[in-house]
Amino acid sequence: MKTISKGLVWGAIGFVIGAGLLAVIRLLLGLSAWAAEPSITLGSLTAVPAWLLGVGVWDYWAREWFNLPLKKYEDTGWRRYFSFSADHKVIGIQYLVTLMSLFLIAGLLAMFIRLELMQPGRDYMDSATYNNIMSLHGTLMVFVGVATIMGAFGNYVVPIMIGAEDMAYPRLNALSYWFLPPVAIFLLASALTSGFDTGWTGYPPLASVNRMGQIFYNLAFFTVGFSSILGAINLITTIITLRAPGLSWGRLPVFVWSILGTAIISFLFTQFVALAMLMNLADRVGGFSFFDAANGGNPLLYQHVFWFYSHPAVYVMILPAFGIILEIIAHFSRKPLFEYNWAVFGMMGVVVLSALVWAHHMFTSGMNGPLRVPFMITTELISVPTGLVFLSALGTMWRGKMNLKTPMLFALGVVFNFLIGGITGVFLSDVPVDMHVQDTFFVVAHFHYTIVGGGIFGLFAGIYYWFPKMTGRMYNERQGQIQFWWMFLGFNITFLPMFWLGINGMNRRVADYVPELGGVNLFVSMASFVLGAGFLLFVYNMVVSWVRGPKAGPNPWGATTLEWMTSSPPPLENFTHPPRVLADPYGYGEKDAPAHAVVGAEAAAD
C-alpha cells in the first residue's frame, strides 16, 4: 500500500514536471501556459517514469547508480503482493489478479452492451454512451487477452518449468508489471473526461478529431506496449540462457515453446502499435500530419501500422492457450505428446506467418485491390500450422486414459470452440465473403470464438491447472466442473446465433439494428447474462479455495514437468537444489522411461 501511494505521489510530481516544462516553452513562445491535450500528453509521458521510480525503481534499482545502498525487498507475507517484488512468483500472481479484475470489469461492460441490444431501437442509453462502453470493453479485453497468460503463467510457471530460480532480469520483470496501473488510470481518466468511441482499433480520421478521451486511449495502449516488449525480452532471454542442465530444446515442455513464440511476436511487433499511437498523438498535439489527407498524410497508414502489430497480437492471445491445452491434454490423457516436433513446428509457423497477414483486416478499406489476393492466401495458409497443433492435441487424446477434471474439460472446450472460430476465419479471409460480412456480427462472433473460446478458455484451463501450485490449495472440483459447463454452454448459445445475425446484416459497433432481428437478439442477450453470471461462481470458488481449500500437495495431477517436482507453492528459489534434466517430459506409458528430471539432494549428489 505504501508502494502504491508513493508511486502516485511521484507520478503526480512527474506530471507537474512534464506539463510545467511545456508551460515554460509555451510562455517563451508567447502562448498560454496550459493547453489541455499537449499538457496532458507531455505530463503523462513524464508521469509514467516518475510513477515507476516511485513504486520501486528508485529504491531497489536506481540508488546504486548514485552509489547509495539499495532497500531490502519484502520477501514474505501478503504485503509483498502490493510491493515492488522481484520474485517471479509474486509478479505472476500480481499479473493474474490485476488482469482478472480488469477482465471482470470488461465483462460487466459487455452486459451493458447486450442490455442495449436486447431490443431494437435505443432503449437505455444514447449512441455516444453505447459507443464509449463498446470501445472500453474492447480495449480492456484486448489488454487482458494480450497480457494475462504471458504475464501470469509466463512469469510464474516458465522459470520453474525450465528449472531456473528466477527470470533473467528479475527487476525488469517487476518493472513490466508496474506499467499496468498507469494503464488502468489512463482508461479511467478517459472514461471520466469524455470517453472514446472509436472501438479498440482507434482509426483516424475519427481518432484525429475526436474528443479528448482519445488521447488517453493512445497513452494507455502505448504504455501497455512498453510492458509487453520488456516482458517479452525478459522471457526470451530466460528461456535461452537459464534452462537447467540437460534441458535441451527438444526436451522443452510445449508450454515453454508456446511462450517463446508469443514473446518473439511481442518483442518484434509491439513497436508498431506504439508507433501508431505516437503518430496519432503527434498529429493531435504536435501539429504533424501523418493521417491528414489534406496535408500530405494518409489515414490508411494508421491501419497498416496498427494491424502490423495487432494481427500478430491475436496470436499473442491464442498461442499460449495452445501451449496450455497441449500440456494439459498430454498429462490428463497419460500419453506422450503426439508428434511433439510437429506441434512445435506448427506454433513457430504461426509466428512466422503472423507477420504476413495484416492487411486482411483492410479488404474494404480502399487498399490496393490486387494486393488483397496475396493477403487472402497467406491468411488461409495459417490454418496449416494451426492444424498441426490441432492434430497434435487430437492424436494425444486418441486412445488415451482421459481424466476429465476441470482443466481437461476447459482444454477440450478450447479444441471445440477454436475449431468453429478457425473455420469461420477462413470465410473472413476470403475476399468476396469478407466484402459481405465485414464489420458485421459475423466478425464479432468469429473473434469471440477464437479469443474467448480459445484464449480465455485456455486461460481458465491454466488457472485451474496451476491453482494448486500457485496457492498450495485445491479448488472445489465439483464447482469447477459446474462452472465449465455453465461457461461452455453459455458461451456457445451466446455467440453461435451471432454468426446468423451478421450474415443477416447486423452491423457491429452500432447501438441499433433492423427490427426483424429483435427475437434473436433478445435470445442472445439473455444467454449472455447467463454467461456473465457464471463468472460469479468462478470468483467464489477461487476466493474460498484460496483461503480454506484442502492442501494440494506438490503434485496433485501426477504430472511430470518440473514445476510439479517442488513444493506447492514453491520456495523462494523454486528448488532446494538446481535440478538436472534426464529425458523428455512426456514419458507416459513407456516401459522403464527415465524420470524427466532429478531434483533435491539427488540432483546435487554428483
Add this chain to the structure above:
Amino acid sequence: MSASTHEQAAHGRYDQVTIDRTGFWLFLFSESMLFLGLLASRFYLQGTFRPEELSQTLGLAITMVLLVSSVTAYRAETAIAHGDQTAFLNNTLATIGLGVVFLGGVGYEWSQAFQHFPPNTGFGTVFFSLTGLHALHVLSGVVLLGLLYRNGRLGKYSAEDHWSPEAIVKYWHMVDVVWVFVYMALYLV
C-alpha cells in the same frame, strides 16, 4: 551495474554476461523495428519525393561525424577490454563530442527545414519524425556515454568487468547503423 542480491542468488550457476548480451541484442533488434516502421511510413506517405531545399552538404557532413564517432566508440570499448583506462576515457570523450556535434548539425538542419517544410506538411512529417526519433536516441546515447565517462573516471571498469561500456557502445553502433538507413531514405532516394 552490479546485480542485486536476489539476482545474484538466482543466477549463481550462469554467466551473467551471457545473459546480459542475449537480452541486450534482443533489445537492439526490438528498438530497430521502431525505425523500420517509420522508414516504411516515409515511402508509404511520400514515395521517393525529396524537396530540393534539403542540404546535401550538411547531411553528408553530419553522417560522416556520426560514422567517425562509431570508430572512437569502438576504440573506447577495445581499450577498456585491454585495461587501458586513459585511452578508454579519451575515446569516450571524443565520442561524446562527436555526438554533440551531430546533434548541433541536426538542430541547424531543423531550423532550415522549418522554413521550407514544417511538420504539418507531408515531407515535413516524415522528416521531423524520423530525425526527431533518431535525435532522441543520439541524445540518450550521449547521456549514457556521459555516465560511462563519469564512472570510468571513478575507475569502475576494468579488463575483467566492462559489460556497461560494451553495452553502451553497442547501443551507439545501433544508433549509427539506423542513421545510415535514415540518411539514405531522406537524402539519397
